[in-house]
Amino acid sequence: MHMSDALLSAPVAIAADVAAAGLLVAAALRLKKESRENMVPLMGVMGxxxxxxQMVNFAIPGTGSSGHIVGGVLLAALLGPWAGFLTLASVLIIQCLVFADGGLMALGCNIINMGAMTALVAYPLFFKPLLRFPASGWKVMGVSVLACTLGLELGACMVTLETALSGITALPAGKFFLLMTGIHLAIGVGEGIATGAVLLFVQRSRPALLMPDSARSQGKKGMRGPVIAFAVAALAIAGGLAFLASSAPDGLEWSIERITGSADLAATHVSALSTGAAAAQEATSIMPDYDNSFAGIVGAVMVLILVWGLTAALSRRRRKPATRPIE
Amino acid sequence: MERIEKAITSLQRMQGSGPESGLHPLCLFVITVAYLVAMLSVPVSAFTMLLWFALYPVVMAALTGLDFTRIFTGSLIALPFALLIGLFNPIYQTRTALRVGSLAISEGWISYLSIILRSMLSVQALLVLVSGKGFTGLCRSLESVGMPRLLSTQLLMVYRYLTVLLQEAVDMTRARRARGYGRRHLSMKMWGAFCGQLFLRTVARAEAVNRAMLARGFDGRMPRYQPVRQRWTLRDTLTLGASLACFALLRFVDISRIFTHLL
Structure with a gap:
């Protein structure tokens, strides 16, 4: 998922660099405020x-090829979200500066796409509320796969958005989006299984390492920042992609335009079935005639509320036995 | 296995380079960022304008005493990604941009070449920066201009322990291969146990490191181990000014057009 300088325009790269620098400073200040600076040696070695x-590949069953871990959710699970983010960001910076993996100007994009989306968004929203160690093997695997897949998919959405805003590649945003999310769905499942496998091993061997007091003490307050970050990111993605979908014709429309001279197919070609389907959609949709950007934002907010409500309900159910007074 | 060993070699090569001479690390960093901003802001349709930016890595490698062949070879690693993604440009942009004799070249091919060149030049600029100044020198410079101390310490810690843990991973991989009966890759279950074991070794090492550092008075900041700190000199100011002027010229004036008029 490493973005390259070649596909980014200067304004997009600079904006992402500034945003990533802000997140890094916020993470450093937060760790300092929580007096967790003594974690630096652990974070360093964990990085x-x-x-x-990442250098040790695992076999992907049935394909003959191999893959490797990214580690965002794993680091967040072992160190907490902010320390995990800072650690993964430092790995990305070293990959860029020492191994020329991803460009210098694309570093901000890579830190946001791979670090922030996994450790600051996917972990607090989809991992922490659903899983408390010790847990069964299936639960650890299931939650790891969910969090890693959603984290990588969010990263893939960001890659599409950044590439489309840069306008360097001529590949239409819609097609690039489908390509990226499709590939990262498979990568996310692999990443999730790998993350779950390591967590299960650590749970069996040294369970104390999976229950750092820091992760517990952050509680509800610690969730607020990442949740706001997620809301902003979701709005940006939804709004941005909807805007692009509305302003730039996709490949299919472009082909139609070339063939027919008009972006719309002639009305005579529309079948009775499609007319019926359109009428049914009109009757059942909440916002039948809407602006694309606005609909994208409303859709993202609805999904956000749904996910938030679901995770809150699940975590309340899970927390119940823990609230019993200890005698 | 090969990947790990290659990574160890790259790290050892990097540790060999350092800020012994030449420009101040911060000066080279600012020049590199200015170059990348100017180069990336050139439209992909303006290939001839972009071509002039290829001079920078050659000139800067010569000024800092680096082998440009190695820099050029290093820039090829990022090429497959640019080649793949850029390939869509000739497919979608089919309008003719220029004619060479009877051969019509489309806008897509021009922008494809631009993407390839952008990819190579950005990696070359990065390699000139890091090969010339070393990772430690860069971290120190960025710390002096406001990078949080926690982040620079973290970067230096990761960098320091990369070699150690990569060596640990090499030892474990070698042991696994010796008993693996020809299996190339680890199954997911074995991979989990392998990385879990590596993690436990990592934690044990981190605990030992932390105790050792605390015993030596660690206060959350890595000690400076450079005996003499490089100073910003007049040479740095002049190089920075000249570089910025050159980048502005290359960005805002199409030198190729001047040549066309002259010829």
Whole structure:
């Protein structure tokens, strides 16, 4: 998922660099405020661990090929979201500066796409509320796959948005979006299984390492920042993609335009079935005639509320036994 | 296995380079960022304008005493991604941009070449920066201009322990291969146990490191181990000014057009 300088325009790259720098400063200040600076040696060595783990490939069943871990959710699960984000960002910076993996100007995009979307968004929203160690193997695997897949998919959405806003590649945003999300669905499942496998091993061998007091003490207050970040990111993605979908014709429309001289197919070609389907959609949709950007934002807010409500309900159910007074 | 060993070699090569001479690391960093901003802001349709930016890595490698062949070879690693994504440009942009004799070249091919060139030049600029100044020198410079201390310490810690943990991973991979009966890749279950074991070794090492650092008075900041701190000199100011002027010229004036008029 490493973005390259070649596909970014200067304004998009600079904006992403500034946003990533802001997130890094916020993470550093937060760790300092929580007096967790003594975690630096652990974070440093953990960064090196993730780097080394990325070099060890695992076999992808049935394909004959192999893959490797990214490690965002794993780091967040082991260190907490902010420390995990900072650690993954440092790995990305070293990958860029030492191994020329991803460009210098694209570093901000890569930190946001791979670091923030996994450790600051997917982990607090889809991992932490659903899983508390010790947990069964299936639960650890299921939640890891969910969080990693959604984290990588969000990253893929960001890659599409950044590429489309840059306008360097001529590949239409819609097609690029489908390509990226399709590929990252498979990668996300692999990443989730790999993350779950490591977490299960650690749970069996050294369970104390999975229950850092810091992760518990952050509680509800600690969720607020990442949740706001997610809301902003979701709105940006939804609004941006809807805007692009409305302003730039996709490949199919472009082909039709070339063939027929008009972006719309002639009305005579519309079948009775499609007319019926359109009428049914009109009757059942909440916003039958709407502006694309507005609909994108409303849709994202609805999904956000749904996911938020679902995770809140699940975490309340899970928390119930823990609230019993200890005698 | 090969990937890990290649990574160790790259790290060792990087540790060999350092800020012994030449420009101040911060000066080279600012020049690199200015170059990248100017180069990336050139429209992909203006290939001839972009071509002039290829001079920078050659000139800067010569000024800082680096082998440009190695820089050029290094820039090829990012090429497959640009080649793949850029390939859509000739497919979608079919309008003729220029004619060479009877051969019509489309806008898509021009922008495709631009994407390839952008990819190579950005990596070359990065390699000139890091090969010339070393990772440690860059971290120190960025810390002096406001990078949070926690982040720079974190970067230096990861960098320091990369070699150690990569060596640990090499040892474990070698042991696994010796008992693996020819299997190339680990199954997911084995991979989980392998990385879990690596993680436990990592934590044990981190605990030992933390105790050792605390015993030596660690206060949350990595000690400076450069005996003499490089100073910003008049040479840095002049190089920075000249570089910025050159980039502005290359960005805003189409030198190729001047040549066309002259010829």
């Amino acid at each position: 090196a661990f993730v780097f080394a783990a």
